[in-house]
Amino acid sequence: MVLEQHNATLYGFKHLEVLAHQIVEGFISGMHKSPFHGFSAEFAEHKLYNAGESTKHIDWKLFAKSDRLYTKRYEEDTNLRCHLIIDQSASMHYPQLTTGEPFYRSKIGFSVMASAILMNLLKKQRDAVGLSIYSDKYDFYAPEKGSDRHHRMLLNQLEGMLEAPKVARSTDSITYLHQIAEKMHRRSLIFLFTDLFQEGDSAKLFQALQHLKHNKHRVVLFHVLHKETESELQLDSKPRKFIDVETGETLQLFAENVQENYKKAVSAHLKDIENACTQYRISYVPVAVENNFDQIMTTYLVERQKFA
Numbered sequence: 001m002v003l004e005q006h007n008a009t010l011y012g013f014k015h016l017e018v019l020a021h022q023i024v025e026g027f028i029s030g031m032h033k034s035p036f037h038g039f040s041a042e043f044a045e046h047k048l049y050n051a052g053e054s055t056k057h058i059d060w061k062l063f064a065k066s067d068r069l070y071t072k073r074y075e076e077d078t079n080l081r082c083h084l085i086i087d088q089s090a091s092m093h094y095p096q097l098t099t100g101e102p103f104y105r106s107k108i109g110f111s112v113m114a115s116a117i118l119m120n121l122l123k124k125q126r127d128a129v130g131l132s133i134y135s136d137k138y139d140f141y142a143p144e145k146g147s148d149r150h151h152r153m154l155l156n157q158l159e160g161m162l163e164a165p166k167v168a169r170s171t172d173s174i175t176y177l178h179q180i181a182e183k184m185h186r187r188s189l190i191f192l193f194t195d196l197f198q199e200g201d202s203a204k205l206f207q208a209l210q211h212l213k214h215n216k217h218r219v220v221l222f223h224v225l226h227k228e229t230e231s232e233l234q235l236d237s238k239p240r241k242f243i244d245v246e247t248g249e250t251l252q253l254f255a256e257n258v259q260e261n262y263k264k265a266v267s268a269h270l271k272d273i274e275n276a277c278t279q280y281r282i283s284y285v286p287v288a289v290e291n292n293f294d295q296i297m298t299t300y301l302v303e304r305q306k307f308a
Contacts, residue, residue, distance in 0.1 A: 016159050017152075020116035024124075027297050048305065080127040080307060081144040081186055084115045087194035088161060089135040089171035094195075095226055103162055107224045110289040111193035112158045114222065114296045118191060121300055123151055130188075131157065134176035135169040141180075144188060173198045177208035184212070189307050190219045191300075195230075196273065210280045218307050220283040220299060223273065227288035231266055233259045 049058055049069035057071040086092075092108040103109035115131070122129045123146075130144035131154050140157055142150070173194060184190070190212055198205050212219045228234045235255040242251045270286065277284035285299050 016112070016116045017120070017155050020113070020120045023113075023117055023293055024120045024297065027294060080122070080125065080304065081130075081188040082118070082122055082127060083130040083132065083144060083180075083184060083188050083190045084118060085132045085134070085177075085180060085190065085192040085194075086111050086115060086161070087135065087171060087173060087192075088133055088139065089169045089197070091171065091195055091197040092224070095229065105289055107195055107226065107289055109162060110287070111222070111224055112161055114193065114287075114293055115191075116155060116158055117293055117296060118300055119151060119154060121297065122146075125304075129154065132176075132180045132183075133157070133161065134172070134180075136172050138176050138179055141183065143183070144186075171198050174204050174208045177205075178211050181208070181211040181214060184215060184217060187216045188218075189303060190217050191222060192219065193222045193224055195224050202272075202276075206276050206280055209277075209282055213281070218283070218303060220285060220303055221277060222296070222299075223270075223284065223286040225286065225288060227290055231263070231270075231288075233262045 049055075049071050053071065059070050062068075062070050086108075088108055092106075092111065094107055095105070097103070097106055097109075104113040119129055126146060128144035128146040129151070131140065131142045132138070133140040142154060142157070171194075173196075177192075192209075192212075196205075209219060209221065225231055233255050237254065237256055239252060239254055242253070243249070274284050274286075283299070283303060285295065287295055
């Protein structure tokens with residue numbers, strides 16, 4: 001269930017690439033305070049040295065600064081293929097934003113911004129990126145490529161998701177995750193953004209997620225939620241009408257009367273999802289739209305190291 005709110009106007013999603021670049025640069029400039037100290041000095045040009053590799057291309061100056069071994073990378077190197085998947089069903093457009101709120105405070109806006117940030121990071125590393133978008137149909141697909149033209153095309157597609165009018169679309173993650181998996185023939189790092197509002201057998205959903213792991217793909221599930229209302233039901237004491245934006249089902253109640261039991265049920269549900277992901281060796285990362293994007297970028301860096 002999602003909370004009915006007033007219509008709002010999204011703003012600020014023009015020049016998505018510029019905003020993503022600013023967020024990434026701010027994150028990289030602060031990396032000396034993180035476990036990735038030294039990685040930012042020549043971020044676009046280096047990778048961690050792996051034992052057994054030739055020492056020919058080790059950057060000894062960077063070693064002196066960071067006390068870690070990095071090898072220089074060259075323009076023709078492409079060590080990673082990445083595919084971004086975004087659920088754009090109706091529930092992902094929650095919450096409706098008030099005038100002046102940044103577009104990335106809705107679940108779909110957060111997912112779009114996070115995807116643009118990941119694309120910026122991948123572009124810095126000269127890696128290939130693809131994109132799939134689905135709801136109750138397979139809305140868009142682009143295979144993994146690394147050209148500037150391809151990046152611009154994907155960014156235009158992401159911006160278009162924010163400009164398009166909201167429609168009451170249900171979610172069919174099971175069908176379309178299987179279809180996406182069938183298109184993935186070369187080993188890739190896959191990032192999926194969804195709120196997991198999927199009716200039906202949860203076991204079938206995780207079978208679809210497991211299908212994404214075929215051909216030795218590595219899958220990261222970003223579980224996107226509005227923490228304040230969806231996870232904690234923090235509302236005032238007035239009676240509320242809740243509407244399922246995908247089915248139209250309604251429910252009227254006082255939130256404070258059910259908040260304690262609701263929070264316990266949500267916590268148990270999220271724990272079940274986490275356990276299932278662990279079982280299938282899928283990286284499960286719950287993300288709240290109220291937070292910044294540091295967790296997205298840190299996850300990318302960690303998963304990239306694991307993927308190598």
